[in-house]
Amino acid sequence: MANSKMNDLQAFLAVAQQQSFTKAAAGLRVTPSALSHTIRNLEEKLGVRLLTRTTRNVSLTEAGVRLFESVAPLLEQIDAELDALAELRDKPKGTLRISCTDDQIELHLRPMLSTFLQNYPDIKLELYVDYGFTNVVEARFDAGIRLGEDISKDMIAVRIGPDWRLVVVGSPAYFARQPKPATPYELTEHSCINIRHRVAGAIYAWEFEKQGRAFTVKVEGQLVFNSIMHVLNAALDGIGLAYVPEPLAAPYLADGRLKAVITDWSPYFQGFHLYYPNRRQASPAFMAFVEAIRYRDNRDK
Template sequence: MNDLQAFLAVARELSFTKAAASLGVTPSALSHTIKSLEERLGVRLLARTTRNVSPTEAGERLMHSIGPLFEQIATEIEMLGELRDKPAGSIRLTCSDDAVEMIIRPKIAEFLTAYPDINLEIGIDYGFTNIVSDRFDAGIRLGESISKDMIAVRLSPDWRLSVVGSPDYFKKHPAPVIPQDLTHHSCINIRHSFAGGRYAWEFEKDNHKLNIRVNGQLTFNSIMHVLNGTLDGIGLGYVPEFLVKPFLRDGSLKEVLVDWSPYFEGFHLYYPNRRQASPAFAAFVETFRYRK
């Protein structure tokens, strides 16, 4: 059983070094374990080169057949937490950093205090992470972006983006009146994934929708850094309203094109519908679900 789990780790990580680190063993010891397993089974499970490792056809078959079984075993063991006084276990979550600021941060201290035996790991990612293949328990994403085969739990009300700039920026540049004016401004872009294009700013007014591809010298893959760049007067930013409200109140930022900024379907927690919720995961959902 241990050898099969070692094989699954290498097959999923596609790296002896990464798999060894996750298992707490040395790469040489892990390599010896896999070699012994292959000898006992009489079939090669991994194709190795000096730079890469990948499952063979037999390895792929074994990985897809036993992987879900090991996951089911882990879930059933975790379910034993129902017999404890308090839920226990680990929850792996993927989301963007603005979702952390809006959803997780206001309640996280209270949650961890109430459930001292629950460990929460959060991976920041603006891309469309495959939570199944990347072995996350759940993710947080806008409701409109969630696949229909996932269970979705609303975590926030609908919200809008705000075009904002600093007072120093607007001393040097006239405020845009319509979205098309943004093409003459220095704007701070965001690229949600390194393989994707830069986000085109979305606008809507009187049922008229348009996307504007803005220009500027600076691009981030994190909205928090877009916000910081905007505060520093580098350019205009298109930032969630809930993040800019404090800065609008104290005058650090000024909002423009207010009547053009549409609302988006709020943040939702999503996870596979085949997943049996552990007590720890159920406690997380109950704590962070949106209540009007």
């Protein structure tokens, strides 16, 4: 009986998280019809409707939200405790799911991946590119990566890189057609490559600072991406000006394929941090990953 209840709850949580019987069934390795039958049985046992079904969507009822918010953290804690048993193994083992952006992968994960995966052959990493500021607890990620200033106080944060800034860059071909801007205010006269972090979110307004005064400039252009890597590539192709992390542009600034302008107006941001819930029971696999990605000022000394 206990096993049956646990399986029913796990089935419900899978549907609630995926908001889809088809996707949840694939993850649980059952048929959608069998999963639907399990949920109906659970609703009958509880005497309340947990899910609202339409032809396209699955959403939680008020009772479903209450059950999800009370049960999900408990099962997460159980999973974490089971993962902690990996301490009995000779080598860390398990799958780690990390929410991050593609520039974070390029700058901080890619340089350590080869060595890390060779050192820990029993660890699997799932890197999910996401600019939408997903709640890592609700989405059941092991951790996420954000700027230090964007991390809530109830999270543990581990710095993985130095402070950095965005820089306005353009290709020599672009500057052959257009004069270089002398101030951020002149950017409105240029073709700029924009980024929108979330589907329903606003286009990012470029942030600047001068003599202690911070301000933003809304630039215009024909291209909008949701990935900074594509913004960078478009700048390399001479399509327009881009506002990109300086470390990401550094190789192209060094070989002349990009030129930086108005850099004295660009403020520094607190470096990227790996963050995770403070109630998380850290497994050996997760702690091995944290130590491998942790930023060390003297790493080259």
